Amino acid sequence: MLTSYDGLWGIGELAARAGATVKTVRFYSDRGLLPEAARTSGGHRRYDSDALDRLRLIRSLRALGLSVPEVRRVLDEEDTACAESGSGGGALEDAVAGRLRELGNEIGALRWREAALRLVQEAAPGDRADRLRLIGRLSVPPSTAPLVRFWRGWLPPRMPRRSVDVFLDIAVPQPPQDPAPSQVLAFARLSALTIAPCPGAVRPQPAAHRAAGAREATLLYAGLAESYELAGVQIRRERGPRPGEALDSFVDAYTRAYGVRDSAEFRRRLAGQLAGDPRIDRYWDLVAEVVTEPGRRPEPTPGTAHDWLLAALAAETGTPLPAAV
Template identity: 90%
Template sequence: MLSSYDGVWGIGELAARAGVTVKTVRFYSDRGLLPEAARTAGGHRRYDSDALDRLRLIRSLRALGLSVPDVRRVLDEEDAAGGEGGPVGGALEDAVAGRLRELGGEMKALRWREAALRLVEQSAPKDRADRLRLIGRLSVPPGTAPLVRFWRGWLPPRMPRRSVDAFLDIAVPQPPQDPTPAQVLAFARLNALTLAPCPGTVQPQPAAHRAAGAKGAALLYAGLAESYELAGVQIRRERGPRPGEALDSFVDAYTRAYGVRDSAEFRRRLAGHLAGDPRLDRYWDLVAEVVTEPGRRPEPTPGTAHDWLLAALAAQTGTPLPAAV
């Protein structure tokens, strides 16, 4: 058993008692985390029992993954409090909370990597090169910046920021925390879709939306969000397009944006305009794949809600729709 005649230990004795290497003790001493009780005439470090308690605390904090700067803040706060009761102050709470956030991100990244690996593993050889290319364009874990940029280019210019943010909340899906291989593929395809140039038009906003102007657009998108939610209720109940509160809310969004009255003629003209507007069917199909849990019925998206409402409006007004609707 190690012992000391003067109540202090050399660096080797302290290391042995704490179950660490001499190099570890020296590392923390050199960084001021482990004070020395004294030094011998020959310059050798000497430590007392307080150093052993402190070293054990440092090991515990480091075992939790706390960084050296975080450990220093915890120890400094404990020293300022006189060391009574152990490290229970705000520095420890902040460090633990920060580490939990980091671990959450790391675990999400690992789950995405696992699902991506399974996607490649399950893919037919002829599909692997294309899927690797799609996955390679994603960050891990993936972000939504490309999708946000896509919609900022699609929305009418000069819309109030609050209105834009409200629309982005419903139009941009968040990557699943624990994705399936199919969800990884859908999100990768969605990411690639939003990075590609918008085909077939120089100004991608629908004509019916541009006509509202910046102020009207804010009213329009707020009203559309409400009507999409109402239509979503009908879709979940597996009810086909029909007149009712959802359709009235949909039309009302346009009348308020344009500053006109609702009428049979307005509905007819609106149906014709909307039927000819650019479509984002592929985007919404992929969104549904991303947000729907495995084994569940696809969740309504703004795209599917819009199609439901447009079909209801077309049926009410006798307006023919493109075959894709």
């Protein structure tokens, strides 16, 4: 390949050396990313060896998925660093980190789509219409917003925001990053359950909510979270409901909220009140399916922990429990 007498290259020659097209070189030149060294009397662009290095860098950045504005920021930083004999890299690090986040979201969405496709593929013909309907209501990747709205309507309205956020972290499962088809189905059903309750049904509220102010609600739910964690340890060990630290913590959450002392009589009244509270077992069953990988033992949820603790309290006080619904 011949080089002109002035040591500069025309646009076609630069494109050939870089393995690019003339259209590509012109595109970056027109946007100011690829400065020309000179122009001929006829207005033709001329480039030097620095332009070749810059063009190769631009193409490398674009191959990583960086946008033209991001490439511009990286190049501007490189130019400034060279002029000031300093070190750049911040713009490149930010752009790469941002692209990695985007790729993570894209990969997550693809995994959900793949699992959803397998869910439909594996379904019996009579089940496909229902599964398609459920999947069609999910965003990809799926959003937890319907679940959050459900719980904000369930919790006492006067609870401090921080306490609400703590409870939501416990009660709202995050969609698995690499779900199995069964987990996609469970999350879709869970989302549908919170969006569209049974026709004519009023969302039930536990009796404890009606008596709790902001301070009492904060004490109650902080104490319940602690007792659920303790009960979860017992459930993982496959131990049945029993008296002990978890149950005492559970009762203590209510005594602090109500401002009363623990006693056998209080425990009997509490067991009776909790036994009559509305149940949302279906919600917690689906949560367990979402957070548990297929083939593994179901993970304890606040719902299963609550049932374990209530069963322990009922057994201790001789209170009959209604059948689960």
